[in-house]
Amino acid sequence: xxxxxxxxxxxxxxxxxxxxxxxxxxxxxxxxxxxxxxxxxxxxxxxxxxxxxxxxxxxxxxxxxxxxxxxxxxxxxxxxxxxxxxxxxxxxxxxxxxxxxxxxxxxxxxxxxxxxxxxxxxxxxxxxxxxxxxxxxxxxxxxxxxxxxxxxxxxxxxxxxxxxxxx
Numbered sequence: 001x002x003x004x005x006x007x008x009x010x011x012x013x014x015x016x017x018x019x020x021x022x023x024x025x026x027x028x029x030x031x032x033x034x035x036x037x038x039x040x041x042x043x044x045x046x047x048x049x050x051x052x053x054x055x056x057x058x059x060x061x062x063x064x065x066x067x068x069x070x071x072x073x074x075x076x077x078x079x080x081x082x083x084x085x086x087x088x089x090x091x092x093x094x095x096x097x098x099x100x101x102x103x104x105x106x107x108x109x110x111x112x113x114x115x116x117x118x119x120x121x122x123x124x125x126x127x128x129x130x131x132x133x134x135x136x137x138x139x140x141x142x143x144x145x146x147x148x149x150x151x152x153x154x155x156x157x158x159x160x161x162x163x164x165x166x167x
Contacts (some may be wrong), residue, residue: 002059019134028063029091036061061132066096080102087115100133104163107135111155135161 012020014139026034038122052096070078076101083089089109093100109132111123127150138160139148145160 004040011121017088025069026061026063026088026089027066027085027092029065029094030063031065031068033062033065034061035059039152064095066092067098068095070096070099079103080106080108082108084110085118087112087119088131090116090119090121093126093129097133099165100135104134104166106166107159107161109159109161110157111159116117130161134164136164137161 001023005022009022012018012022013059025038028034036059038059051116069075083092085092099105109126111126112125116123116125130137137148137150138145139156139158140146140160148156
């Protein structure tokens, strides 16, 4: 979202952070162009138009695969990924399998059923996808990171995923 990008750039400037590279891009399974729907009733944007949103703006945005981005920019280190993209998480992970396998970063992911359903999958699909790559799932409970086995209903929505080689 262009407004978020500009705000982020201003924040970096105000805090004199000169070692950060920003990109106004979306991440996904395939590269191309997509529409992001921005509602005038809340601060969230989405790749899918939610039924309750009546008035919205559409921004055309470039989508990249993180695997391609890392290869093109010769990035050699990755420790942590934070992802909150309103249901598009599984596609983003499918577009970065190589870097997940190579770097095995810690993942902090917001997962909500009402968002994943817009993209035609269930939260368990993310857990299974990451499990197949060697990741376990965790939540924070009483200031401690504890193992989390996916169960119905999904009460939590912020999850950590850590690769078994790094636990």
